[in-house]
Amino acid sequence: MLPHLQLILLLLAFISHEPEAIAQYVEPFTSQVAPVTKHTDAATPLYSIQMKMAVWVYIPDIYKNFIIDIDAPFTWHDCIVDWNSWIDESSNCLGCTHPVSCEEYACTDVRTSYSYESPSCLPLTNTSTLPGVEDCICPVNVLNPVNGTCGQALLNYDRFTFRGSDGGNTFRYFYVTDSTAACAPSSMFESFPAHVSGVMAFSSSPYAFPAYLFQPFKKAFALCLPSSSSAQGVMFFGSGPYYLLPNSDVDLRSFLSYTPLLNHTDSFGYFIGVKSIIIKGMSIVVSKSTTKLSTIESYTILRADIYKQVVRMFSIATLGILRARSVAPFAFCLKNRIGHSLASLQIPDIILKLQGGKKWIISSSNSMQQVGKDVACLAIINGGATSEHGIVIGTFQMENNFLLFDLVNSSLGFSSSLLSKKTSCANFNFTTHSL
Known part of the structure; x- marks a missing residue:
């Protein structure tokens, strides 16, 4: 075969495969x-x-x-x-x-x-x-x-x-x-x-x-x-x-449950429907109250009527644990002996039952704030009787929880505490790689 004919055939072969090569390109960034x-x-x-x-x-x-x-x-x-x-x-x-x-x-x-x-x-x-x-x-x-x-x-x-x-x-x-x-x-x-x-x-x-x-x-x-x-x-x-370390092959989406994001008049924030709050088998119905997510409020705020019932249920559920004096801004505190973890106190989970039936589990790491060497307090605040929202979920309750705001389907994906999955929000690999 003539050299120039071989070159033409090689060029034609490259051109015929170029669209296929382009079609197979996958954007490396998700x-x-x-x-x-x-x-x-x-x-x-x-x-x-x-x-x-x-x-x-x-x-x-x-x-x-x-x-x-x-x-x-x-x-x-x-x-x-x-x-x-x-x-x-x-x-x-x-x-x-x-x-x-x-x-x-x-x-x-x-x-x-x-x-x-x-x-x-x-x-x-x-x-x-x-x-x-x-x-x-x-x-x-x-x-x-x-x-x-x-x-x-x-x-x-x-x-x-x-x-x-x-x-x-x-x-x-x-x-x-x-x-x-x-x-x-x-x-x-x-x-x-x-x-x-x-x-x-x-x-x-x-x-x-x-x-x-x-x-x-x-x-x-x-x-x-x-x-x-x-x-x-x-x-x-x-x-x-x-993905978070050390489970770099486990997609965090596999940990998520979903609940609808709700619209609220005159607000650009995100709201979810909390139907009830459950503590050690006891529950209160809160379905007629709005629940807002906030990255500005440090602790969850409950309207006075909801707050009093939650504290009462939590008090009954922790009868076997020594009480401590309240430490502002918290009203309900427990003795946490030096050297003992919150887990050793056997603090009950606080469960938010959401619209759609899913449950956001708030474990002791997100419900109890250590305020001294031997005192831990229930990290919720009394918002008063005239609070605009029945519940405002604050950042302490969000820490080490993975929250996915799905803007297309208007839903919130939530993991509950990642600590139970042997990882935390501090485990993302920020080391920069070359392509």
């Missing part, structure tokens, strides 16, 4: 991933997510920590709105973002339908301008989750990045996400934990972070809060799989 840190240096424990800020020009990497808020309508952080960095991408403005004008639809929509609301918030006026620019920049109210104060920020277009993951490992590849956020003055962060300079919204609002994620990552996000400030938890964006 999710985006970020570390979660517990902060105990604020008035109450809070949890932050760390992300790399995307920039227009080459400058050193900027990493920021944002408080995780699954109820907030939009993200805000300590930054500067700079018009020049929007019209001139060569502007080397470190930490600058790009403004939303008062005339844009996003401005009107956020301020009328998706804003922070509090009696302490002042009326908004279209008078915010930048030096040398006549256009009005969109002012919005933001609410400090630490001290409850309201302040004004400027709405902007921002960029955030997360590492790609296959559910068990992280890779050097970054996904860039453009979203609407707001720049707040530094005074709004004085009460924040050290090295935290923003609030990242993960609510159902169309201006919260999940709404801006690329497919398939916007379908779900998973939260795994650590129980210690010395170890990182993990947050996933994407519908799985998810």
Whole structure:
């Protein structure tokens, strides 16, 4: 065969197989991933997510920590709105973002339908301008989750990045996400934990972070809060799989039970239906009360009528254990002898029976807070008789529980304590791998 004919046939063979090769390519990333840190240096424990800020020009990497808020309508952080960095991408403005004008639809929509609301918030006026620019920049109210104060920020277009993951490992590849956020003055962060300079919204609002994620990552996000400030938890964006050490071949989805996520008027947060609370065979019906999930409240809050019944049942179920004096903010405490674990006290589980019949089991590691060398207290708070929600599930009860917010099917997947599965939220492998 002539040499040039052989070359033509080889080329034709390559072309005929190229579509097949392309069709067989599988995207190595099934999710985006970020570390979660517990902060105990604020008035109450809070949890932050760390992300790399995307920039227009080459400058050193900027990493920021944002408080995780699954109820907030939009993200805000300590930054500067700079018009020049929007019209001139060569502007080397470190930490600058790009403004939303008062005339844009996003401005009107956020301020009328998706804003922070509090009696302490002042009326908004279209008078915010930048030096040398006549256009009005969109002012919005933001609410400090630490001290409850309201302040004004400027709405902007921002960029955030997360590492790609296959559910068990992280890779050097970054996904860039453009979203609407707001720049707040530094005074709004004085009460924040050290090295935290923003609030990242993960609510159902169309201006919260999940709404801006690329497919398939916007379908779900998973939260795994650590129980210690010395170890990182993990947050996933994407519908799985998810793995934790030492069982690196066990998909955490196999541990999950599911219950519907419910809508609630005038809230962007996530709600579930708790039908009853069961402690050692005793139960109370709470089906007419709303149950909210919160990453801002440290401990579960119960409306007064529910709280009193739960404490009474828990008191009966622990009659064989010595009582201790109450330690604020807790009312019911037990003696926990030095050197003895909570497990040795034989604390009964608190079972939340949910809509659909599934049971969220709250074991002693999530129900009892050690407050001294020999005292442990029931980690629930009396919310008073006029509490808006019957139950608000706080972060202490979420620690070392794997929670999957399925945004497509509007359901919550929950594992109960991972400690019973011989793992914890601190066991994700954050070692970066090359492809």
